[in-house]
Amino acid sequence: MFAITSTILFANLLILQQTFAQEQCGGTLTAKEGVFQTPHYPHEYDSNTHCEWLIEVGADQVVQLTFAEFDLDDNYERDNCPTDRVLVYDGDSSSSPALTGRLCGQETPPVMTSTGRHMKISFKAGEDSFGGNGFKATYKSLPAEDHQRCILNSCGADITDTSCMIQSPGYPSGYAANLNCTWTIRAPQGVGNVVFTFTEADFKRKVDGRCSLNNVTLYDGSNIKAPVLHEPSCHTEDNRLKTTVIRSTGPVLIINMRTSAASDIKHGFNGNFVI
Known part of the structure; x- marks a missing residue:
């Protein structure tokens, strides 16, 4: 009886930890695969928010990023994203090459793959943001030799x-x-x-x-x-x-x-x- 209760408590604790991690505004993700999302997702995110996630996988691995859902205010300028935007970098800093330009609106971005073991994702909502539901993204590590960059x-x-x-x-x-x-x-x-x-x-x-x-x-x-x-x-x-x-x-x-x-x-x- 004690063993069963302990198992249930441990499982509930893991669920709470995962929920807390997903609610966090940014952080470093080192698991082989995982899920992260904007704060309050699937409800509206707050204006004047800036979150950055760094994904770090093992040596000889690359990161594949997939946006499951995407809804950011584009202020009717999807190609410029003047208020809210997501940027994805092929490396561990904002000075790394960008894998894409600014992302906003409701169109789901394409699947992206890094050239190395790091990928950085930056989310920013401006002071004049009208809000949106934000995004939910998944990532996984893949063998680098199977995904050589063209x-x-x-x-x-x-x-x-x-x-x-x-x-x-x-x-x-x-x-x-x-x-x-x-x-x-x-x-x-x-x-x-x-x-x-x-x-x-x-x-x-x-x-x-x-x-x-x-x-x-x-x-x-x-x-x-x-x-x-x-x-x-x-x-x-x-x-x-x-x-x-x-x-x-x-x-x-x-x-x-x-x-x-x-x-x-x-x-x-x-x-x-x-x-």
């Missing part, structure tokens, strides 16, 4: 992968002169949208500050005559480039990079896409 650094490509990192040739050591590189990203079977985010853009500007000679431009279609999704940019800070989610309206997105007649030691660009 990295493309040639001068253009026709891409049918569902996720990849794209880098300008020579990144981050500099870029050559007279480049005209075009990457065409196509969703498999012609179904879905392409979501692209910049980790860095660093090109030499003209004296007047314009980006007309060295730049990267995104097009919403299968060629450079398609509508421009994002105007020519030459630095990560241009028009909040680093935190903007650039989403095609159809199954094809074009990235075009051009450089002038002079090479440069500027980095070029680096970014990620998912379908």
Whole structure:
């Protein structure tokens, strides 16, 4: 009788501990798999809230993150997320490369996988937030050798992968002169949208500050005559480039990079896409 009672009490204690951990605003998660969520989920989160979770798995493992539910105030600007947002980093700090731009609204983000054993998730609700139910996310560790990150650094490509990192040739050591590189990203079977985010853009500007000679431009279609999704940019800070989610309206997105007649030691660009 005592043994049964002790077992029940221990089980109830574990449930209470798990509930408390899920209610916490951030923390370090070291289990092989787990669940975390915004405070008060599935009820509305408070305004002026900032939570950060660090996921750390074993050596030779990577982190796969899945958002089961997602509802953040977007203030009618889903691509900019001016009040509330989630950011996911491929590493253990906010200075690590971003796996995505700012996330908000009600659209469930894609599954994301780190390149190493750490992943950081940052949630922020502004003072002017109208609130939302927040999010519930699950994560698990996976063998690194089974999830090698796709990295493309040639001068253009026709891409049918569902996720990849794209880098300008020579990144981050500099870029050559007279480049005209075009990457065409196509969703498999012609179904879905392409979501692209910049980790860095660093090109030499003209004296007047314009980006007309060295730049990267995104097009919403299968060629450079398609509508421009994002105007020519030459630095990560241009028009909040680093935190903007650039989403095609159809199954094809074009990235075009051009450089002038002079090479440069500027980095070029680096970014990620998912379908």
